[in-house]
Amino acid sequence: NAGVTQTPKFQVLKTGQSMTLQCAQDMNHNSMYWYRQDPGMGLRLIYYSASEGTTDKGEVPNGYNVSRLNKREFSLRLESAAPSQTSVYFCASSEAAGGLGETQYFGPGTRLLVL
């Protein structure tokens, strides 16, 4: 099992460009999450999907959209990138259905630089 995979690993964007970060998990987990990690801030939840077909906002959703394409895949889209979105983005998944709890397993991260 690969666990949680993310693409791309690195990306440089110009302000105003759009892009989609991809995430997939092969653990048959019900819940998936997108976090951003900034120095001194720990991990902050952007959006989550408690189960296939549902998505909800987390702590810092502004400027992002998500799609739970199927049970395996959860994508994060930046429609018009801003320098404030320079960060490391982590996707995670957990077995729990209908909630946000339990152990979460993380992908390797996508490092995004917005110029």
Added chain:
Amino acid sequence: GQQLNQSPQSMFIQEGEDVSMNCTSSSIFNTWLWYKQDPGEGPVLLIALYKAGELTSNGRLTAQFGITRKDSFLNISASIPSDVGIYFCAGLRSSGDKLTFGTGTRLAVRP
């Protein structure tokens, strides 16, 4: 949003030393998790705690769920160079709640 307070923010120790770090909150959590993040990687779960007062070990790592349910502690004994990384605590109030992460403790080990 709330984040858990971790201390110390960073530590620079000699190989072989023991390490202690803690995580505190102003509110109660019913589950505490400790993650380690290696440089350039995503966080990996080390230990999960589910009951107040619980003490759980994973090799050289020992974590405790504080009696008040407002704190948790992680100890690493006889540190080695591969212990380098950022250690995050995370707390969960209930199974339907969001996971709240600490700000992280950055550990450096001098051989």
